[in-house]
Structure formats: C-alpha cells, structure tokens
Amino acid sequence: MRFSKLRLNGFKSFVDPTDLLIADGLTGVVGPNGCGKSNLLEALRWVMGETRAKAMRGGGMEDVIFAGTDTRPARNFAEVSLLLDNSERLAPSGFNEADTLDITRRITRDVGSAYKANAKDVRARDVQMLFADASTGAHSPALVRQGQIAELINAKPKARRRILEEAAGISGLYQRRHEAELK
Ligand code: ATP
Numbered sequence: 495m496r497f498s499k500l501r502l503n504g505f506k507s508f509v510d511p512t513d514l515l516i517a518d519g520l521t522g523v524v525g526p527n528g529c530g531k532s533n534l535l536e537a538l539r540w541v542m543g544e545t546r547a548k549a550m551r552g553g554g555m556e557d558v559i560f561a562g563t564d565t566r567p568a569r570n571f572a573e574v575s576l577l578l579d580n581s582e583r584l585a586p587s588g589f590n591e592a593d594t595l596d597i598t599r600r601i602t603r604d605v606g607s608a609y610k611a612n613a614k615d616v617r618a619r620d621v622q623m624l625f626a627d628a629s630t631g632a633h634s635p636a637l638v639r640q641g642q643i644a645e646l647i648n649a650k651p652k653a654r655r656r657i658l659e660e661a662a663g664i665s666g667l668y669q670r671r672h673e674a675e676l677k
C-alpha cells in the first residue's frame with residue numbers, strides 16, 4: 495500500500511479543504527516559517543490514530559481544530575483523510591474491498607474523534623492496528639519530529655526498546671499481547 499493523498503479540512507491552519515498529492519518517490523514540502531509544514535506531518539500522524547495531544551503541540555486534542563483568525567471564525571470540526579493506493583490489494587481483511595483505501599478521522603468540538611474506512615465507521619483501535627502492522631503508525635520511526643533525534647539518544651532502555659519494536663514492525667503484536675494480559 496502506498497500513500498497517495500492527504501486531505502485536510504479545518505485542521506490547524508488548513509481551514510479550507512486542501513489536498514496534498516503524494517507522488518512516487520520523494521515529496522518535499524518547502525515554505526516560510528509558520529506556513530504549516532509541520533502541521534502537515536501532524537495531520538498524517540493524527541489520521542493514523544495519534545492519541546497524545548502533546549504530539550500535536552496542543553494542550554487538548556480539540557486544539558487541532560482551526561482556532562480562527564482576525565478575519566475568519568473558528569471551525570467546529572477538523573477532518574483529515576489519508577488515501578492509500580490499494581490496487582495490489584495488500585490491505586488487511588476488513589479494509590480490502592476497493593482499489594483505494596480512504597481512512598478519515600474527524601474531531602468535533604465537545605464530541606471527540608470518529609474514524610471511517612471507505613465511509614464505514616471503524617474504531618480508533620482498528621486504524622491504529624492497521625498502520626502499526628504496516629510499520630507506518632502514528633509512532634512510527636519513519637516520522638521524525640524536530641528534536642526527536644536528541645530524544646532517541648537520551649532515551650531510557652525501555653523507551654528505546656519500544657522505538658526498535660516500532661522499527662521492526664512488531665508493535666501491533668506488542669499491543670495485542672498487552673491487551674490479552676489485561677483480560
Ligand atoms: P517552521 O518552518 O517554523 O517549522 P512550519 O511551516 O512548520 O514552520 P507550522 O508549525 O506547521 O509551521 O504552522 C504553524 C502555524 O499554524 C502558526 O501560524 C499557527 O498559528 C498555526 N496554527 C496551529 N494550530 C492552529 C489552529 N488550531 N488554528 C489555526 N492556526 C493554527
């Protein structure tokens with residue numbers, strides 16, 4: 495599966511619907527300070543099921559909703575869709591009925607987050623597992639935040655082990671084991 499498009503609507507500074515096409519090979523995002531480059535990366539992490547508001551540089555998760563400016567009112571919801579090319583039908587069962595897999599997350603003020611896969615309601619956990627198993631999840635080492643290299647160097651052994659497990663693509667198994675132990 496390959497990311498083909500990221501669609502933002504009311505997410506942080508992207509108040510108007512915005513499509514980011516993700517072509518084959520390398521995609522670069524350039525622009526002046528504050529134009530929203532990091533917000534794009536955060537949208538990608540968020541739609542894959544990020545639960546930590548801090549990782550979104552916010553105090554609460556609703557801080558990802560467009561907060562308004564002098565000239566534009568705040569929005570009531572934020573929505574991000576990640577479109578995946580599934581023409582080789584590699585998506586796991588339950589997600590594998592079409593050539594394109596559209597994962598959408600929407601957060602509404604005072605309501606919280608809801609997820610859809612190809613317009614059908616799914617649970618946050620289903621989406622998190624989908625991407626954790628594909629080694630691209632919200633916590634994937636493929637997504638490197640500013641300052642994260644220093645964090646890795648200074649990490650305690652247990653935290654460093656989690657990072658290595660993500661890289662090895664076994665964190666989905668780790669989460670299932672943890673859930674099994676709780677039962
Ligand atoms: P730099 O080059 O400095 O790293 P950047 O291109 O990564 O900048 P971002 O950090 O992605 O920029 O964007 C910051 C902008 O997003 C700020 O102008 C901030 O006001 C705006 N922003 C963040 N959250 C919201 C929100 N909820 N509503 C409206 N605007 C927001």
Ligand code: MG
Binds near residue numbers: 531532533
């Ligand atoms: Mg930035």
